[in-house]
Amino acid sequence: xxxxxxxxxxxxxxxxxxxxxTVFISGFGGAGFPNFLIRALRDRGPKDxxxxxxxxxxxxxxxxxxxxxxxxxxxxCTAARGHSKEPSAFERLWMDGKIALxxxxxxxxxxxxxxxxxxxxxxxxPVGFGTxxxxxxxVRRFQDRDYVLEHAMRGDLALVRADxxxxxxxxxxxxxxxxxxxxxxxxASLTVAEVRAVLDEPMPHxxxxxxxxxxxxxxxxxx
Amino acid sequence: xxxxxxxxxxxxxRAAQDITDGMLxxxxxxxxxxxxxxxxxxxxxxxxxxxxVIGVGALAPPDRADTDLVDAGSRRITIRPGAAFVDSAWSxxxxxxxxxxxxxxxxxxVAANGDLANWDMRLPNKGPLVGGGMDLAACARSVWIVMxxxxxxxxxxxxxxxxxxxxxxxxxxxxYTDLAVIDIAPTGMVVREMLGDLSEADxxxxxxxxxxxxxxxxxxxxxxxxxxx
Numbered sequence: 001x002x003x004x005x006x007x008x009x010x011x012x013x014x015x016x017x018x019x020x021x022t023v024f025i026s027g028f029g030g031a032g033f034p035n036f037l038i039r040a041l042r043d044r045g046p047k048d049x050x051x052x053x054x055x056x057x058x059x060x061x062x063x064x065x066x067x068x069x070x071x072x073x074x075x076x077c078t079a080a081r082g083h084s085k086e087p088s089a090f091e092r093l094w095m096d097g098k099i100a101l102x103x104x105x106x107x108x109x110x111x112x113x114x115x116x117x118x119x120x121x122x123x124x125x126p127v128g129f130g131t132x133x134x135x136x137x138x139v140r141r142f143q144d145r146d147y148v149l150e151h152a153m154r155g156d157l158a159l160v161r162a163d164x165x166x167x168x169x170x171x172x173x174x175x176x177x178x179x180x181x182x183x184x185x186x187x188a189s190l191t192v193a194e195v196r197a198v199l200d201e202p203m204p205h206x207x208x209x210x211x212x213x214x215x216x217x218x219x220x221x222x223x
Numbered sequence: 224x225x226x227x228x229x230x231x232x233x234x235x236x237r238a239a240q241d242i243t244d245g246m247l248x249x250x251x252x253x254x255x256x257x258x259x260x261x262x263x264x265x266x267x268x269x270x271x272x273x274x275x276v277i278g279v280g281a282l283a284p285p286d287r288a289d290t291d292l293v294d295a296g297s298r299r300i301t302i303r304p305g306a307a308f309v310d311s312a313w314s315x316x317x318x319x320x321x322x323x324x325x326x327x328x329x330x331x332x333v334a335a336n337g338d339l340a341n342w343d344m345r346l347p348n349k350g351p352l353v354g355g356g357m358d359l360a361a362c363a364r365s366v367w368i369v370m371x372x373x374x375x376x377x378x379x380x381x382x383x384x385x386x387x388x389x390x391x392x393x394x395x396x397x398x399y400t401d402l403a404v405i406d407i408a409p410t411g412m413v414v415r416e417m418l419g420d421l422s423e424a425d426x427x428x429x430x431x432x433x434x435x436x437x438x439x440x441x442x443x444x445x446x447x448x449x450x451x452x
Contacts, residue, residue: 029293031290031291078355079350079353081350082349094350105355106353107316110315111315114312127319128357130392173308175302176275176292179310180311
């Protein structure tokens with residue numbers, strides 16, 4: 001059967017997401033937030049989610065809607081600080097002990113996901129050595145430097161935003177949209193991409209930034 | 224040339240004078256971002272941003288602002304000729320791999336052995352934010368700090384040992400403050416430049432770690448730069 005990963009809408013793309021899922025959400029600083037998919041996930045309403053997302057509180061991301069809806073058990077992120085003086089939705093739940101937090105240096109965050117999709121169970125990094133974020137972790141010295149053992153992460157679902165796709169799931173990104181998309185797509189059992197447009201023809205190979213082998217479903221969104 | 228303490232923009236100007244041709248530079252949020260405004264005109268450098276931008280340009284004018292083209296501070300930017308984009312894994316491999324010549328970062332505290340505290344002030348009611356700061360501090364080939372020499376209350380921020388949570392150990396090479404330029408050497412803090420009106424005793428009184436003065440210690444100077452209102 002000819003491959004065609006284009007599905008008609010976000011709800012259909014997320015119809016089989018289960019309670020307790022670990023969900024990767026791409027995006028950084030306004031670029032590449034899969035906000036249509038995030039909202040569709042909220043509407044579907046699976047419970048006890050673990051979100052793996054760079055920021056728990058970014059003002060341009062709809063991640064907070066999942067948190068406010070009470071769907072999230074734990075957040076693994078690099079930034080959990082709200083922008084205003086008043087605590088964000090995440091900060092309130094975290095301070096009340098209703099949501100767990102794992103704060104990770106961003107390069108370690110990214111590499112743990114990369115490792116998860118690349119068949120590497122754990123790795124040593126110099127980042128974090130001697131800090132609170134490495135407390136209790138195994139340390140090993142190579143040559144004259146100390147390194148911290150960090151473990152790979154895998155997810156049940158990755159939500160990614162790209163600019164264009166084709167029916168094979170090949171993705172092309174605009175500017176800084178790519179960020180966590182490629183590693184998250186590779187480390188999740190199910191990857192759903194929202195895109196501005198799905199091309200009628202196969203994407204020219206030199207424009208493919210993430211091969212469709214990592215992408216399971218593609219949804220066109222209206223902006 | 225005034226002998227007043229430097230303002231934040233003048234500190235950034237002073238650090239920018241030490242950026243040399245061909246460097247790959249990463250600028251932290253806050254005061255470090257202003258370094259890009261004061262690079263010497265003959266210097267051709269690439270600024271890397273942790274979200275995968277290599278070749279950050281000026282801020283975008285409002286009519287060209289694009290939410291897909293942002294830097295590590297979510298600012299809408301332009302890119303310079305020769306710019307490229309990579310994904311986050313590649314960006315941080317670049318950082319950890321020692322390909323960033325200089326990271327210019329802010330700091331709450333710096334210790335005499337080069338330990339840096341710049342990520343967690345232990346604010347009540349606020350969640351933590353580490354971002355890429357630990358990666359840059361631990362792995363850039365040189366870490367330069369731009370900071371005020373003392374706190375608003377007048378307490379030293381250059382210390383024997385940091386009191387706030389560490390970002391990375393033994394990583395700082397040089398500190399630019401409103402009062403001095405100080406190298407972190409194996410022997411501790413070495414003053415390279417100091418405001419002309421200040422005595423060695425004055426600077427020691429504002430510093431929480433022993434200071435050595437370089438034999439060729441020079442006056443710290445910067446052109447007048449007005450702070451925006």
